[in-house]
Structure formats: C-alpha cells, structure tokens
Amino acid sequence: MTKAMTPPVPAPTPPGKQKFQFARYQDLALVPVIVLLLVVGSVLSPIFLTSGNLIAVLTQQSELSLLVLGQAMILVVGKMDLSLESTVGLAPALAVALIIPASSGGLGVGLAAWLALPLCLLIGVVIGGLNGFLILKVGLSGFMVTLGMLTMLRGLQLAITEGKSLIDVPESFLYLGSTTWLGLPAAVWICIVCYAAGIFVLKYLRAGRSLYAIGGNSEAARAAGIRVDRVVWLVLVIGSVLAVVAGILMTGRLGSVAATQGEGMIFQVFAAAVIGGISLQGGKGTLFGALSGVLMLGLVEQILRLQGVSGFYIKASYGAVIILALIVTRFATGQKQE
Amino acid sequence: MSELAATARGVTKRFGRTLALDDVGIEVRAGESHALVGRNGAGKSTLVSVLTGMQVPDAGEVAFFGEPAPPVADRAAWRRHVACVYQRSTVVPELSVAENLFINRQDLGGGLISWKRLRREAAELLETYDVAVHPDALVSALTVEQRQLVEIARALSIGSRFVILDEPTAQLDGPAIERLFARMRSLQAKGVTFLFISHHLQEVYEVCQTVTVYRDARHVVTAPVAEMSKPALIEAMTGEAGGLNVPSGADRPSSAEAVLTVSALSGDAFSDVTLSAARGEVIGLAGSASSGKHEFAETVYGLRKPSGGAISVDGTAVRGGDVPSALKAGIGCVPRDRHHQGLVLDLSIAENATLSTAGAFVWPRAQRAAGATAIASYDVKAAGPDQPVSDLSGGNQQKVVMARALAGDPAVLVLINPTAGVDVKSKESLLGVVDAQARRGKAAIVVSDELDDLRVCDRVLVMFHGRVVREFARGWRDQELISAIEGMSAE
Numbered sequence: 001m002t003k004a005m006t007p008p009v010p011a012p013t014p015p016g017k018q019k020f021q022f023a024r025y026q027d028l029a030l031v032p033v034i035v036l037l038l039v040v041g042s043v044l045s046p047i048f049l050t051s052g053n054l055i056a057v058l059t060q061q062s063e064l065s066l067l068v069l070g071q072a073m074i075l076v077v078g079k080m081d082l083s084l085e086s087t088v089g090l091a092p093a094l095a096v097a098l099i100i101p102a103s104s105g106g107l108g109v110g111l112a113a114w115l116a117l118p119l120c121l122l123i124g125v126v127i128g129g130l131n132g133f134l135i136l137k138v139g140l141s142g143f144m145v146t147l148g149m150l151t152m153l154r155g156l157q158l159a160i161t162e163g164k165s166l167i168d169v170p171e172s173f174l175y176l177g178s179t180t181w182l183g184l185p186a187a188v189w190i191c192i193v194c195y196a197a198g199i200f201v202l203k204y205l206r207a208g209r210s211l212y213a214i215g216g217n218s219e220a221a222r223a224a225g226i227r228v229d230r231v232v233w234l235v236l237v238i239g240s241v242l243a244v245v246a247g248i249l250m251t252g253r254l255g256s257v258a259a260t261q262g263e264g265m266i267f268q269v270f271a272a273a274v275i276g277g278i279s280l281q282g283g284k285g286t287l288f289g290a291l292s293g294v295l296m297l298g299l300v301e302q303i304l305r306l307q308g309v310s311g312f313y314i315k316a317s318y319g320a321v322i323i324l325a326l327i328v329t330r331f332a333t334g335q336k337q338e
Numbered sequence: 339m340s341e342l343a344a345t346a347r348g349v350t351k352r353f354g355r356t357l358a359l360d361d362v363g364i365e366v367r368a369g370e371s372h373a374l375v376g377r378n379g380a381g382k383s384t385l386v387s388v389l390t391g392m393q394v395p396d397a398g399e400v401a402f403f404g405e406p407a408p409p410v411a412d413r414a415a416w417r418r419h420v421a422c423v424y425q426r427s428t429v430v431p432e433l434s435v436a437e438n439l440f441i442n443r444q445d446l447g448g449g450l451i452s453w454k455r456l457r458r459e460a461a462e463l464l465e466t467y468d469v470a471v472h473p474d475a476l477v478s479a480l481t482v483e484q485r486q487l488v489e490i491a492r493a494l495s496i497g498s499r500f501v502i503l504d505e506p507t508a509q510l511d512g513p514a515i516e517r518l519f520a521r522m523r524s525l526q527a528k529g530v531t532f533l534f535i536s537h538h539l540q541e542v543y544e545v546c547q548t549v550t551v552y553r554d555a556r557h558v559v560t561a562p563v564a565e566m567s568k569p570a571l572i573e574a575m576t577g578e579a580g581g582l583n584v585p586s587g588a589d590r591p592s593s594a595e596a597v598l599t600v601s602a603l604s605g606d607a608f609s610d611v612t613l614s615a616a617r618g619e620v621i622g623l624a625g626s627a628s629s630g631k632h633e634f635a636e637t638v639y640g641l642r643k644p645s646g647g648a649i650s651v652d653g654t655a656v657r658g659g660d661v662p663s664a665l666k667a668g669i670g671c672v673p674r675d676r677h678h679q680g681l682v683l684d685l686s687i688a689e690n691a692t693l694s695t696a697g698a699f700v701w702p703r704a705q706r707a708a709g710a711t712a713i714a715s716y717d718v719k720a721a722g723p724d725q726p727v728s729d730l731s732g733g734n735q736q737k738v739v740m741a742r743a744l745a746g747d748p749a750v751l752v753l754i755n756p757t758a759g760v761d762v763k764s765k766e767s768l769l770g771v772v773d774a775q776a777r778r779g780k781a782a783i784v785v786s787d788e789l790d791d792l793r794v795c796d797r798v799l800v801m802f803h804g805r806v807v808r809e810f811a812r813g814w815r816d817q818e819l820i821s822a823i824e825g826m827s828a829e
Contacts, residue, residue, distance in 0.1 A: 209700050213693055216682035223641060223679040224693035224742065225665040283684055 030292035037299040061298035062187040066246040070239030072290040078215040078282025083149035088247040088262030095119040104168040116170040128240030132233035167256040177252015215282030271322040343368040343531035349398030358384040362557040371532040373542040376552035377761035378731035391416035421493025422502040431478035436460035511627035593617040603647030607633040608804035615781035622795030630804035639671040640664035670748030680739040688723035691741040712741035733764025751782040
C-alpha cells in the first residue's frame with residue numbers, strides 16, 4: 001500500500017508523545033458513565049453487582065443490541081431503517097406460520113421444521129433487499145420507504161396470525177433462546193460475536209471503512225472508486241438480517257411470537273445509537289460507542305426496576321434518561337447533534 | 339484625501355493557538371475597488387468575517403464611513419453598512435428570487451406579506467441593477483452568475499454601499515467574469531465600493547485600483563495596483579522573490595509509446611473525441627464551462643457513462659462508467675470539486691489519502707504511515723496523518739486529493755481544475771507533482787482554464803461545444819489560446 005506512493009519520501013517518524021486528543025477517544029466517552037451506573041446500582045441494591053443480575057441485564061439488552069448494531073451501520077452510511085422493529089416480529093412469525101399446522105395458527109403449508117432458521121434469515125435478506133431496491137434503484141426517500149415498510153410488515157404479521165400469538169415455536173428457536181454456553185446465554189454470545197465482527201470489519205476492512213466514506217461524502221466515495229450503491233444495499237440487508245436474529249432470540253426466549261413482537265423498539269434503537277455517538281447525519285460514530293449506548297440504557301432500566309419504580313413511571317423515566325443522556329453526550333463531545 | 343468606506347485598525351484575532359490576524363489593518367477608500375490578496379491561511383477570510391461582523395476581533399476596531407462599527411448583535415445595522423457575497427451562496431435555493439431579495443423583510447414593513455407587491459418591488463430592484471432574472475424564478479434554477487447578481491442586488495437594496503466579493507470568479511467562466519467586471523465598474527461609477535478577493539492576480543490588475551497583501555496573518559503592503567508589478571505582488575504574497583515557479587517541462591523526455599488511448603468517445607455534453615497520450619506526456623484540455631471538457635475527463639475516469647467510443651490504458655480496454663475498473667486499469671483522478679467529490683471532510687488525512695487503494699484490509703498503522711508519506715511527499719502542511727482534512731486550508735486539502743489520486747501509482751493521471759482556489763505556493767507544488775509524474779513516464783491530462791496550469795502541458799487541446807476544435811503546441815501565446823477558448827476562432 002505504501003510502496004506505491006510516489007515520489008517516495010521516507011515517512012517522518014510519528015512523534016512519540018502526542019497531546020491527548022479527546023476526539024480519538026470519543027467512542028470511550030460512555031465508559032465512565034457505565035462505571036458510574038455500576039457504582040450507583042451497587043450502592044442502591046446489594047444484588048446489583050451479582051453475576052446473575054448483570055447477566056440478566058445483558059440478556060435483556062441482547063436483542064436491542066443487535067438492532068442497534070444494524071441501525072448503527074445503516075446510519076453510518078447515511079441512511080436509516082425504521083422497519084427493523086417490524087422485521088423482528090414478522091420474520092419469525094412468517095417462518096413459524098409456514099411450518100406449524102393450521103390447527104396451531106399456521107398457514108397450512110407445513111414446511112419441514114429444520115427450515116425455520118434458514119427461512120427466517122432469508123426473509124430478512126428479502127426485506128433488506130427490497131428496502132435497498134426502493135431506496136437505491138427507484139430513488140425513494142429512505143425515511144419514507146422504511147416508514148411504509150414498518151407499517152406494512154406489522155400489518156402483514158397481524159394478517160398472517162390474525163392478531164394472535166404463535167406458541168408452537170420450533171425447537172431450534174427455543175434452543176437459541178434458552179441455552180447457555182460456558183455460563184453465558186447463547187443470545188449474549190451471539191451479540192458478542194456479532195459486535196466483535198462488526199467492530200473488526202468497520203475498523204480493519206476496506207469494505208468497512210468505505211461505510212464512513214460513503215456517509216461522510218458519497219460523491220467523494222464514488223470518485224474514489226467505492227461502489228456506493230452496492231455497499232449501501234449490503235448494509236441494509238445486513239441490518240435486516242440482524243433484526244431477524246434479534247427476532248429469533250426474542251421468540252426463543254419468550255417461547256412464542258407475539259403479534260406485537262418488537263413494537264416500539266425502534267425508538268430505543270435510535271436513542272442507544274445516538275447516545276453512543278452515532279451521527280444521524282452519517283459518516284460518524286463507532287460500533288463500540290453504539291454498544292456502550294445499549295449497555296447504558298440497560299443499566300439505567302435495571303436500576304429503576306430494582307428500585308421498584310412503578311411500571312407506569314418506568315417508561316417516563318426511561319424517556320427522561322434518554323434526553324438526559326443526550327444532553328450529557330452533547331456537552332461531553334462538544335458537538336451539536338442536529 | 340477621499341472618504342474611507344471601511345477601515346480596520348490594529349485587528350488581532352486568535353482561534354485557540356492559531357493567530358489568524360496579527361495587528362492588521364486595511365483602509366478602503368470610498369468608490370474604489372480594493373483587492374485583498376494573500377495565500378491560503380494569510381488571514382483574508384478572517385478579516386472578511388471581522389469586517390462583516392461575523393467574528394469579534396480580540397483587539398482593534400472597525401469603522402464604516404468614519405462611524406464605529408455597530409455592536410455584533412445588531413445584524414441589521416451591519417447589513418446596512420457592509421454586504422458580502424461569499425463563495426458559498428447565502429440564498430435559499432428553494433425560494434423564489436423575489437423572496438430571496440427581501441428575505442426576512444418580505445412584508446416590506448406592512449406586517450402581512452403582499453406577494454403581489456413583493457414581486458413588483460423585486461422586479462423593480464432587478465431592473466434597477468439590470469439583472470435579467472425573473473422574480474418568480476426559483477434560485478435553484480439560476481446559474482452561479484445570476485445567483486451572484488441576485489446577492490449583489492440584495493446587498494445594495496438593503497442600503498449597503500460597501501460590498502465584499504469573496505472569490506466571486508472561482509466558479510465563473512471567462513465571459514461571465516468579464517460581465518461581472520463590467521458590472522463592478524458601472525456600480526463603482528455609481529459610488530459603490532468593493533473589496534475584491536481573488537487568487538487570480540490577473541483579475542486584480544483588470545478591475546482593482548488598490549491592492550492590499552496579507553501574509554501569515556500580517557499586513558504586508560498596500561499600494562496602488564498601477565505601481566505594483568506582478569512579480570512584486572507575488573513576492574509580497576510569498577515572501578520570496580521571483581513569481582510563480584512552475585517547471586514548464588519543455589525538457590521532459592518524450593516518448594512515442596501511447597499509454598492512454600481514447601477513440602471516438604462520446605458522452606454527456608461532448609462527442610467523438612479521440613486522443614492518445616504518450617508516456618511522459620502532459621496534455622492540457624481547455625474550454626469554456628459548456629465546452630464538455632469536464633464531462634470528457636469525468637467519463638475517462640468512469641464517473642460518467644460514455645454513450646459511445648472506447649478507452650484503453652496500455653492496450654487494455656477500460657469499462658465505461660465504472661470507477662473501480664478505471665482505477666484498476668491505472669487511471670487516477672483529481673475530481674472537479676474537492677468538497678463535493680474529492681474528500682470526506684470528517685475523515686483523517688491518512689484515511690482520505692488511502693481511500694482508493696486496493697486490498698481488503700486496512701491496518702491503522704499502515705494507513706497512518708501512508709498518510710505520513712503523503713504529507714511528506716506532497717508537502718501537506720498538517721499536524722499529522724490523524725488530522726481531519728476539514729482542518730486544512732484549500733491548497734493542502736487539494737494536495738491530499740492529489741495523494742489519493744496517485745496512491746495506486748496510476749499510469750494515467752486525470753486532473754480536473756487541479757489548482758482551483760489554491761494559493762501560489764500550493765499551485766507550484768501541485769503542478770510540480772504533475773511534472774514529476776510525467777518525468778517518471780506517466781501520462782497526464784490537465785483540464786483547466788488557468789493558463790498557469792496549461793503551461794506545464796506538452797500540448798493543449800481546446801474544446802468548444804463538445805468537440806476538440808484546436809490544438810496548440812508548447813509555446814502558445816496567451817491571447818490566441820484565450821480566444822480559442824472563448825470560441826472566437828470557431829465562429
């Protein structure tokens with residue numbers, strides 16, 4: 001890579017001691033906040049720092065974190081996908097309905113049970129692909145397309161299930177939703193693997209770096225030889241597939257597909273991503289930051305719950321915390337969020 | 339002594355650790371066109387923001403026609419004293435010309451907006467200043483030239499008699515520049531004062547009476563234009579004797595072996611262009627904004643789809659309309675507009691410089707090293723490879739674009755307006771890189787209107803209405819090239 005640079009001049013050795021630059025550590029901005037929340041939580045409740053409680057927090061946040069992972073990448077390329085939350089419900093519901101007999105609320109197609117997982121993932125690919133087609137090829141507004149898709153997919157799920165929960169869930173879903181590997185729930189492992197892969201790709205692979213170039217200036221990215229449409233399309237598909245995985249884990253954990261599965265999650269997804277430093281304008285933010293946004297929201301929720309805050313207030317406090325977190329991030333980073 | 343339209347005395351302004359203006363002043367006499375020149379980073383933009391009340395100086399004072407400047411919060415008062423037409427437009431594209439002219443005073447003092455009256459007043463205003471634009475037209479539909487005229491008319495209608503033009507000619511073609519100058523002269527005759535900022539020194543001689551030079555945040559000299567020779571002016575700007583020092587390349591070894599072959603290429607705004615560039619050859623491509631030269635160059639690099647013809651590098655055909663394929667074939671490009679197509683401003687120098695390089699993995703260490711090499715090789719003034727390019731001055735940003743274009747060691751380099759909006763020193767080093775590439779046996783196409791850029795070329799092709807109409811060998815005279823560009827010889 002460097003050998004081609006011309007005319008060849010030896011690179012000056014970078015100065016050993018550099019001034020501390022806050023911008024370089026911006027994705028670590030929430031780490032102190034998370035530590036603070038852990039301290040506050042343990043002061044308020046003796047069981048807070050137990051592994052059982054912390055694993056519970058991680059498990060609760062695993063599905064949200066996968067959605068945030070997908071959305072963060074989509075936001076970095078400068079798009080957004082509101083339909084992710086409906087995909088969480090529709091994909092498992094449709095796959096399950098194609099497998100279980102009509103007597104349990106299925107469609108009567110009766111596909112083999114082992115098809116459940118591949119079918120689900122395929123549905124994710126189709127939804128993401130369709131979003132990409134409408135946005136990139138037809139040239140529609142991403143916001144409006146995915147808003148339409150949000151409503152349509154949710155409606156489709158209600159139509160298929162006639163508004164009922166599907167309780168005859170395939171073994172494979174239940175396994176993923178309930179098993180533990182090496183003491184951690186499978187869902188948590190899946191998140192760890194997905195985030196590790198995502199962080200690696202966005203940091204060390206050219207394809208991953210191209211997301212930032214596209215989100216920062218898509219014309220410049222194109223002029224630099226990046227296949228902009230292809231990358232954006234792929235990111236939309238990956239986002240949908242991650243939403244499907246979240247849906248599978250949720251189905252397995254709860255043992256059924258509720259008609260409202262995933263409903264309302266998109267707001268938390270955006271909140272976690274933005275708190276984690278992902279710019280809604282595109283081109284900025286890291287997946288580690290997004291993950292710390294998810295963890296922060298999870299810890300806050302758990303603290304409120306352990307304090308016995310009434311369910312009626314928990315939602316309001318949660319919203320207030322999101323706004324508070326945004327204010328804190330705004331001043332910690334010194335940048336307007338717009 | 340005539341009255342002073344604007345004065346600044348002892349102005350100092352710091353941004354963090356950077357001293358942007360160091361105890362500088364300027365005196366603009368009423369009714370003159372006063373040029374302010376200097377290299378990128380000399381402090382011109384900061385002075386403009388101080389003179390327009392956008393920035394409060396740390397020290398010093400500003401006055402208009404002998405009165406001290408209004409408080410910074412009083413925008414309306416500032417707008418009555420001074421107006422500025424910036425490089426970036428300050429009109430709202432999706433509103434009509436009429437509404438833009440009276441923006442934020444659409445009610446014309448009446449409380450309710452009367453659209454009929456607004457249109458009528460706008461039409462009168464446009465008529466007064468002889469701007470041939472319909473008041474109902476959307477500003478987004480105007481040309482850059484028309485948009486600037488609308489902005490000038492708006493400024494004058496607010497009552498300002500002192501207008502700052504910040505690089506107004508950067509985006510205009512030859513005839514439009516002439517029309518702008520004619521208008522400046524006629525407004526000047528009516529008593530309007532201009533402060534004119536431009537990188538094109540020729541324009542300073544054409545339209546200004548007095549010139550002020552800034553260098554490194556300091557005032558260097560103010561003198562009547564007539565008493566300042568061009569070499570003296572360049573010396574004042576750079577602090578070094580001896581004008582623009584660009585290798586002409588007349589001594590470059592020539593070769594008959596063609597690298598780039600373009601045959602009968604047609605596309606957006608041009609048709610049937612055939613050319614071939616040999617190893618070590620630099621070809622200039624000149625023409626007016628509508629000549630199709632930009633479209634041709636962008637098609638060669640794959641940014642646009644050709645409608646016919648073929649491109650090949652070293653005998654290998656390049657797929658049309660596909661940038662990755664052009665890169666792979668060995669074509670590198672400095673695109674037309676560095677903000678729009680050249681750079682991702684939030685990303686670092688290292689990242690921008692390596693945006694086009696092949697290979698699936700990006701190791702930050704290697705990338706930073708590549709960035710550091712680019713900084714050293716292309717003489718980029720920067721704190722380090724991690725610095726975001728948005729921090730750099732125009733000339734240095736353009737060097738990063740150049741570094742990116744050359745990162746894959748391309749056999750053919752396509753440069754579109756490579757020195758637009760960059761200062762003399764940066765221009766020298768950018769054109770020096772082109773010369774060095776040619777000496778290494780690479781071919782280059784330089785698309786530009788600037789004669790300085792074209793002087794580095796072995797031959798210059800002139801395009802007019804989408805076709806190549808003339809070819810000049812090295813040693814052309816300015817006048818004959820310019821008249822060919824304006825289409826004078828084609829008529």
